[in-house]
Amino acid sequence: MSTTITTDTGDTAIILTEAELEPYVTHAETRRWLTGPGLPYDSGVLSFAELCRENRAGQEGQEGQEGREVLRTVAEATGGPGDRLAAELRDQLVIGGLLGPGGLEAESVLLDGATGEISTTYLLYDRPDLMDRRTLAPSLRTLIRFAEATDELAGLRGQFASYVGRYGPKAVAEASQHLLAVFEEGTNGEPAPFWKMAALIRPLALVAGRAGASGLALDLPSRLLDQEFGQGKVVRFEEVDFPATLTHEPTRRFLREVGLPENGFLFCLDTDVPLQTLAEYYADEERAAELPARADRLIRLGHLVEDNSLLIDGETGAVLNWSEPEARLFPLNTDVSTLAFTLWLLHREQAIDEESGHELTTPDTYDHLAITMLQVLAAVDPTGTRADDGRHYWTELFQDEASGIFESVGGVW
DSSP states (O other), X not given: OOXXXXXXXXXXXXXXXXXXXXXXXXXXXXXXXXXXXXXXXXXXXXXXXXXXXXXXXXXXXXXXXXXXXXXXXXXXXXXXXXXXXXXXXXXXXXXXXXXXXXXXXXXXXXXXXXXXXXXXXXXXXXXXXXXXXXXXXXXXXXXXXHHHHHHHHHHXXXXXXXXXXXXXXXXXXXXXXXXXXXXXXXXXXXXXXXXXXXXXXXXXXXXXXXXXXXXXXXXXXXXXXXXXXXXXXXXXXXXXXSOTTOOOHHHHHHHHHTOEESEETTEEEOOSSSOEEHHXXXXXXXXXXXXXXXXXXXXXXXXXXXXXXXXXXXXXXXXXXXXXTTTEEEEEESSHHHHHHHHHHHHHHHHHHHHTTSOTTSTTTHHHHHHHHHHHHXXXXXXXXXXXXXXXXXXXXHHHHHHHHXXXXXXXX
């Protein structure tokens, strides 16, 4: 079995023996890496826990097979008939996975034992004939360096330590260029779409400060929403628009001074009448519904898709999703500042995609985009994305769209 060690930095590394690499890995540099510095157990981007699973062959008492399953080929992992699996996939080694929402592995990471190249695939156990590969990195060394750079950006440490306390569009642009330069250096200027996407999307988390000057989770730059959505597209409320039960002053101030886009991504503000409580809204609409407790203290900002309402708790400022079909409240955002960031992020991604010639939203890349966007949202505002029941509007929105693109080939998110 592979060995895990604790390095001088306190991280866990996975080291394989020469015997465990036989007969799968013949590429000399890759063999040196796997038996030398090894692989991190996991990071914010990747997990190599696959190499630490139990040795099933040894447990079942198959003589002479101890250690064989430390490394598995795709053919062995899927267990499907060889003739249904593309020849280029059969001998690829399953060594880990890309991490999706909640730290779950969303796609398998493959190693070519002969060349050292790294790619990804979805393991489609029922339809191995529909599986394909996507390039990720030219070598393990490059893969680990890219993952480390991405983690350093997320933690504002290492080569990104100078960004501590720096926020706003300028910091975003510089961090994006910095990360893209790292990826281009290791790939002759042509990083795989996954890394290019990371360089374009992950630095967007730096647009808002966390100093708490606003009394909310984020301090958005002045006029950020106006610049993104356009003049006249951002609604700022007046005191007469607020119901008496909206007593959370930072929220009132944000809605007066910063505002919210009138039409966001699958979201629309109520602007025809002053803001209403949920109880008032249903009374005016003459709609029968089982309302939640304290419906007279939940202020309806607007509507989401499929009979979902966007609410603010008038006392705490928490932003909630009211599902009318289920008659349930779900966490949505920490407060209006993180709601505004979410809407800005969604709009900014669409603009970046257009500027890139729609490279981000092809059938081959949208699932990677969904993973990247959700990780940025979770880093800036974890509310809801860690709910016990797993329900979260923004998370489901991206998962549904990503699944819709590749479910036709048997993919499972």
